[in-house]
Amino acid sequence: MVSRFGLCAQKVCLHCAPRLGIEDSLAVGMASAFGTGMGHADTCGCICGAHMVLGLRYGRADTLEEGKGKKALLVEKVSEFERRLSKKQPFRSCRDILGMDITQPGVMKAAAEKGLFSTVCADMLVQTCAVLDEMLAEDEKQDSRAEA
Template sequence: MDEQKILNAFSEGFDCSQVVLSSVSAELGIDDVTAKKISACFGGGMFCGSTCGAITGALMAIGLKYGHSMPNTPDIKNENIAKLMEFKGKFLEKYDSVICKEILGYDISVPEDMEKIMEKQLLTTFCPKLVADVISTLKEVI
């Protein structure tokens, strides 16, 4: 998904987590509406600057594809963890953290910081590039 499509999704009110999970929803066997609803609470690091929403969207996708759902299935669980770690490692080759407020340099939940984020247009310049990177990395892993 290119940065312009991501920016369009943002302008429609969707968050980074929703864009990431919905970008792979068809290949994971879930519809776009379900993907967007599942990931709706994770943008902006759960709207408190915690783990980046794009990351949580990717981890949801990895869990949907590789996650264990039956008891006593350590091999499946270990494969899921290996995919999670592979994704995280690739992401951290490009970015210094998986934490939204550390990546942006500002905490989205602090009004003064949000003013700076808007002033610097990070949500329309930096974040679409990051989301595109996350989607690309996710597709390499899954």
């Protein structure tokens, strides 16, 4: 699960694809815009990917009207994710997590040379996926109890 810049959101979505019942290609594709580097310093790609996973799990709907009805639950789940992740990682931007603004010329190369993407980003990826796994497993367990 080692991270390279630009693949954070994709790796989170790909990690959760089997639980969401989606193909790997859809998981990679839906998160691919976050790998462009555009605005990446504002929100960590791992968190963006996690929000997409939560949206697919708790906000999936056939119509906009149906989606509106799921919004309260989705907001609750995103808030819960943010609360749990903040215990492990208080920062939300790549700039703060890495301690460098990779949107500036030459800084991304410097961050790569320092190995930050394979260390700091990889750790963030593991933390993010762990929180998602916990939450999804808890809900799967609760869903199976409700069905019984």
